[in-house]
Amino acid sequence: MNQLMEIQNGSFSYDGENNIFRDINFSTDHGDVFCILGANGTGKTTLIKCLTGLMKLNSGTIILDGEDLDSLSAVSVAKKIGYIPQIHYSTFPFTVLDVVLMGRSPHLELFESPSEKDYKIARKALRSLNISHMEDKPYTEISGGEQQLVFIARVLAQEPDIMILDEPTSHLDFGNQIRTLKIIENLAKTGLSVIMSSHFPDHAFLSANKVAIMQDGSFLDVGSPEEVVTAENMEKAYGIKVEIADIHDRKACIPLKINEY
């Protein structure tokens, strides 16, 4: 069966010699939450950028809904993939509603600006995340957690099939991390396919149904969270000892104290 997105033997390098990542294979479909784990500098962000079409693979292919990603225009890709970068540098204090409206741009012509329909879609996205009350606020003056919700709303207004997030929880406090994961999980239930990178193995248990661990530019292991997030894999990937514990209805990945210095 055809998957929504599939990457086959994907490799990338800046100079043609040293691969940032190589031989990456995986696929995701509607409703999947695919979580990419791995230490700093293993190439997660580069892989994410290739998946969004921002960077091109040196070899291998990415198939998006049956078509080669390379052959698609920016507009066609944007209608299928929404993206939230790890860091956003803001310049102008646009209102929250204006930011969410920007998600409509792949559906508008070059000279067009948002119509009645686009406003409706944008406000629906805000409502679905319970942030309608802040639509007139400058997005630069709300908290990091709220800003993350605004960007998710922008992706929803874009109406893609896939949402790709680069470490969506890295700037958030403890509570907002978990709330964001819950929102991601709920969105996946509506059929959205989610691909995200994360620094927290535990997040894989909380929201993902597929996990990959990246190490030195290739996947150490891919599969369900239970199969992949193991004490052995964690030690290989991060060089620390962890214990995988059963807590209530789920597994948890808990680091152990480091004694050897």
Add this chain to the structure above:
Amino acid sequence: MFKTSIRNKLLAHQTSTLLLLTIPLILLFFSSFLVGRYPISPLEVLMVIASKIVPLNTIVPLPSDAVIFQIRLPRILAAMLVGSALSIAGAAFQGLFKNPLVSPDKLGVSAGAGFGAALAILLSLSAVMIQVSAFIGGLIAVALTYFISRTFKGTSILTLILCGIAIESFFGAMISLAKYVADPYQQLPSIVFWLLGSFAGVTPQKLVMMGIPVLFGISILLLIRWRINVLSMGEEEARTMGVDTKKLQAIIIFSCTIVTASSVSICGIIGWVGLVIPHVARMIVGPDHKILLPASVIIGAFFMLLIDDVARTITTVEIPVGILTALIGVPFFLYLLRKSKEVWV
């Protein structure tokens, strides 16, 4: 669910704000006919203008007609167009470069145009040819900036600015060289005076030559203005939202360059307007480029016309507007900055 939709409410609000901004501009436009050495009464102005639309049997003194249509009207329109052009270009560039400190001459257009003019003065060309040469000089400078930056690996908006600074310095040096070799009694003063900026030499012909490209460029910028919002969120984010960023950047740079080069070519280098008017507009209408760009057009026209009226009246010998824009604009801007709640990061 809602009696009037949010979009219609916003649109109505934006339209009424723009209309409110237009009222002082219209008043200033008509009062500007009264300003100048040759005294003309408001009634005469109305009669002269009306006589062009409907045939009147009243006797209008001929000199008034000539002063109004040959001298004052072109000058008023030129000042308004230049103010609009520099302001909208500044607003668009600040969005493009994600930097509110950018002015429309950041890619070298003014320096290039200045050199073009200086060269034409050195060659003793006519006033019209000086304008043409300045326009071409401005285009060449920006084309150099643009194409040189594209030869670098990993072309980003930052390399574009860096190339712009380099090209600006280069043409700055070429202007100095032109001044150095110029005949110090005739050419040098002309070059210096040209660079200071003035609307004194505007003729109907020069106005048309400059007005057409300016209106063309402004129209394009107004058409794409909503996309500048998306672009100002960052190049990568804009691309993932389906924006062909390279193309949009090229359209913005092209439009801003032709409006700025045309402006500089008719009245010399006028700084400050393109940097500050977008800020003034942002304080009034907010950061959304959909309303910011038209607001910049209106406020820019008002400001430039006001400055030119002052330049014409304050002293018996006209002060170059390039000097006055800063002398009047700086305190005005600082005053607004103090009053405004807006904070720039």
